[in-house]
Amino acid sequence: MMPSSPKLDYPLPSGYVFRAGVPDAATYCRLRRISGLTPRSVLAAQAGLPNTLYGVHVQHGSDVVGMGRMIGDASLFIHVVDIAVDPAHRGQGIGSAIIGAIMHHIRATIPAETYVSLMANGEAWQLYERFGFSSVMPDARGMAQWIHKQ
Template sequence: MEAVAAYSLIEAIPDVEDYLRLRSISGLTPRSAEAARAGLPGSFFAVCAQHQEETVAMGRIISDGALFFHLVDVAVDPAHQGKGLGKSIVATLLAHVQKVAPAEAYVSLMANGEAHRLYAPFGFTPVMPEARGMALWFTADPAEATHPV
């Protein structure tokens, strides 16, 4: 895997603590440790960037293994942003899809805020008006299910 100077990229699912920390400090929606422990092992493929033995960035793919691939949890510690880590992680995730997927595989993601700027150079484009991304958040109390903001 490609390494950015002073960083190493490793094929690995982040541990729960790193996952929760990186989501929190990079501005992604917080998750519970319980949900992380249940969900992370189901990753189709994941990569982490390390700096001096600390995980400072991550990205994962969730997938059915053939038709649909969804990039999730691309997060870089703000202290390490602007150094090409996000690009390296996305490139590594997409290289894996290219290696294992049939030609008709659909790769999707949700880009919040200005994150679309990270993904556009890789060929990701908005799907509207042909399709519209939609989401529903479930909570412990189904009456509190809501949409993400």
């Protein structure tokens, strides 16, 4: 269950509103595309977003300008995904607020221990390091495969 008011260790500037929950599928797809993440279809987003363990998004006026979520089994493994900030709103602390809220939620809700992972695109690893994430190389190597329905 998502709380109505996420814990913000990293406050946002005036005019930005932080909300628990994920945006609708079309907004999710738009934000992924404009932020430089791999575009996803609305159909895939509609199927996947309801399986979010915890999500947050940031609004500026009526526009969603940032988002992030966690997926997994809520105890043994959690994967942080979809950290995206509209390029026109970068540099405002939105990414830090999103990661901070997700990490606070994880620490406040896990029943024992959990392995929290993520994939850092581009230079985003610098943001994630500030929250305690570190490269797992050479002990492990992240691997992935895209599956497309024909």
